[in-house]
Amino acid sequence: MTTIKGPGIFLAQFMGDTAPFNSLKSICLxxxxxxxxxxxxPTWDSRCIDLQKAAESKTYADExxxxxEDCGLKITELSTHLQGQLVAVHPAYDELFDGFAPAxxxxxxxxxxxxxxxxxxxxxxxxxxxxxxxxATFSGSLLWHTVYPWPQRPAGLxxxxxxxxxxxxxxxxxxxxxxxxxxxxxxxPGEDLHxxxxxxxxxxxxxxxxxxxxxxxxxxFVLQCLDYLSYIDHYxxxxxxxxxxxxxxxxxGKQGVYGGYQNWVQRAGRFRSLGDGQVDFKSxxxxxxxxxxxxxxxxxxxxxxKHPEDGARxxxxxxxxxxxxxxxxxxxxxxxxxxxxxFNKKIxxxx
Numbered sequence: 226m227t228t229i230k231g232p233g234i235f236l237a238q239f240m241g242d243t244a245p246f247n248s249l250k251s252i253c254l255x256x257x258x259x260x261x262x263x264x265x266x267p268t269w270d271s272r273c274i275d276l277q278k279a280a281e282s283k284t285y286a287d288e289x290x291x292x293x294e295d296c297g298l299k300i301t302e303l304s305t306h307l308q309g310q311l312v313a314v315h316p317a318y319d320e321l322f323d324g325f326a327p328a329x330x331x332x333x334x335x336x337x338x339x340x341x342x343x344x345x346x347x348x349x350x351x352x353x354x355x356x357x358x359x360x361a362t363f364s365g366s367l368l369w370h371t372v373y374p375w376p377q378r379p380a381g382l383x384x385x386x387x388x389x390x391x392x393x394x395x396x397x398x399x400x401x402x403x404x405x406x407x408x409x410x411x412x413x414p415g416e417d418l419h420x421x422x423x424x425x426x427x428x429x430x431x432x433x434x435x436x437x438x439x440x441x442x443x444x445x446f447v448l449q450c451l452d453y454l455s456y457i458d459h460y461x462x463x464x465x466x467x468x469x470x471x472x473x474x475x476x477x478g479k480q481g482v483y484g485g486y487q488n489w490v491q492r493a494g495r496f497r498s499l500g501d502g503q504v505d506f507k508s509x510x511x512x513x514x515x516x517x518x519x520x521x522x523x524x525x526x527x528x529x530x531k532h533p534e535d536g537a538r539x540x541x542x543x544x545x546x547x548x549x550x551x552x553x554x555x556x557x558x559x560x561x562x563x564x565x566x567x568f569n570k571k572i573x574x575x576x
Contacts (some may be wrong), residue, residue, distance in 0.1 A: 226514055226551040231522035232544035233263030233301040235468065238526050239533060240270050249273045249289070253296035260541035263301040264293060265361065265523045268348055269308060269325075276303075276344060279351035286354035301521040302466060304361040305348045306411065311341035312393050313365030313417070338393075341365075345397045345408075353404035359465045359520060360401065361440050364390065364410050364418040364427070372419075383426075390417055391430030394437075401436045409440040409466040420451055421459055438465040441513075442525070443504045444472035448494035450482065454508055461516035468525040469544055471502030489529035496527040498536035499543040510547045522548060 234256050245251035249272065256264055268276040279286045293300050307325040314322050314334065323331040330336040345362065352360050368386040371378055401408045410418050410427075418424050424439065431437050441464045446453035457464065474494040479485065484492040496502070510522075524540040526533055570576045 226517050227519045228551050229467075229510065229514060229518060229522050229548050230301070230520065231263060231548055232261050232469075232541045233265055233521045233523035234259075234261045234537060234540070235265040235267070235304065235523050235525045236273060237265075237267040237270070237304065237306070239537065240267070240272060247272060250292050250296065253293055253298050256537075257297045259538050260545065261298065261524075263299045263521055263523065265301045265304055265521075267304050267306070268344070268351070269305070274303070274351075276305075276347050276351055279354060280347035281350070283354050286351060290355055300355055300357060301523055302357055302359050302361055302409075303348055303352050303355070305345055306361060306363050308341045308344035308348075309362030309410075310365050310416075311337055312345065312397070313367050313390050314338070315367050315370055317370055318366075342393070342397060346400045349397075349401040349404040349406050349408075352406045357406065359407045359409050359438070361409050361411060361466055363413060364394070364416045366415060366417040368417050369415055369419075386417065387426050387430050391427060394427075395431055395434070398431060398434045398436045402434075406436070407438040407465045408436050409438045411440040411442055411445075411468070413442070413445050414449065420446075420449060421456060424460070437463075439463045440466040440468060442468035442470055443506075443509055444468075444470040444496055444502070444527075447472040447474050447503055448482070450474065454505070454512060457509070457512045457516065461513070461518070464513070464516075464518060464520075466520055467513065467518065467522050469499060469506070469522050469540070469547075470525045470527060471497045471499050471504050471506075473497055473502040495529060498526065498528040498531040499524060499540045501528070501531065506543075506547050510549055514549045514551060 236252060239246055241247060245255040253264055266273050268274055274289055279289060290300060311322060311325055319334055326337045326340055330340050348360055367389060398408055412418055412424060418427055428437055439460055443453035446456060476493045480493045489495050522544050524544055526536045528536055
């Protein structure tokens with residue numbers, strides 16, 4: 226077994242226009258002061274990284290890593306959540322998702338997809354240049370508007386959608402394979418990969434590609450009423466990343482999973498700061514440790530109630546307290562009597 230690395234922090238929700246959140250160095254110093262030992266970097270934020278430059282220049286990648294390490298931290302992974310979303314977008318969402326891309330491709334879905342695919346390929350090379358072995362992203366979606374089967378889905382619609390999704394991702398997965406990096410899809414509502422079944426459907430279409438791996442985040446499963454512990458039993462061999470994020474689901478006589486179009490505070494299902502929600506993290510950390518998860522535990526903060534700086538400060542302690550330092554010996558070794566093959570046969574009555 227391996228002791229999970231951490232605590233790490235995903236910087237995306239904390240970047241801002243004022244110090245210490247407006248540069249990679251200053252936010253890393255802030256994170257280190259709270260007790261974090263790793264940072265996950267959002268590649269769409271130019272205050273953190275120039276993704277193309279990190280892919281094309283090992284010298285620049287070394288400078289980025291040096292900046293982080295000089296602050297007493299390590300880079301856990303890079304993230305292309307926003308760019309991955311744009312690999313597959315249904316036209317109904319074009320205007321909403323244009324904001325994830327540069328203005329030069331707004332209103333041009335073909336150009337936007339090409340931009341997103343290039344971003345992912347750069348992310349694979351940048352990750353390799355930084356010495357990383359896993360990367361976080363979203364799958365995008367062509368089918369999400371049909372998630373509830375009304376009107377009735379035409380026969381073959383889902384199969385066609387997943388074939389197209391796989392055709393878009395296979396060349397990207399191959400680039401990640403060439404660079405020795407696992408591409409980890411965050412299973413998430415709004416994506417065609419939003420639960421175990423949809424992941425399996427995608428995996429089949431990409432021929433069980435070795436790099437088509439998973440980012441495990443139990444908060445999204447609480448909101449779907451999915452068993453987030455048995456999920457680990459099913460998919461532990463593919464889990465390469467871990468977002469430590471809490472959530473709660475409190476249905477009432479007025480609303481449930483779909484939330485009644487309410488804001489985050491008023492929804493039955495909502496994300497919470499670590500320790501304030503319903504996720505059984507002791508069991509989560511125990512299962513991941515038992516399955517020899519070798520990656521990082523990275524806090525992703527999303528809470529409609531608590532101040533982010535309080536969430537971060539508490540989160541570092543929360544993760545540290547849940548990481549299990551694995552044992553190097555069996556607890557009952559003191560009672561061992563020694564053994565050899567002859568002794569074993571004697572015990573079994575075979576001698």
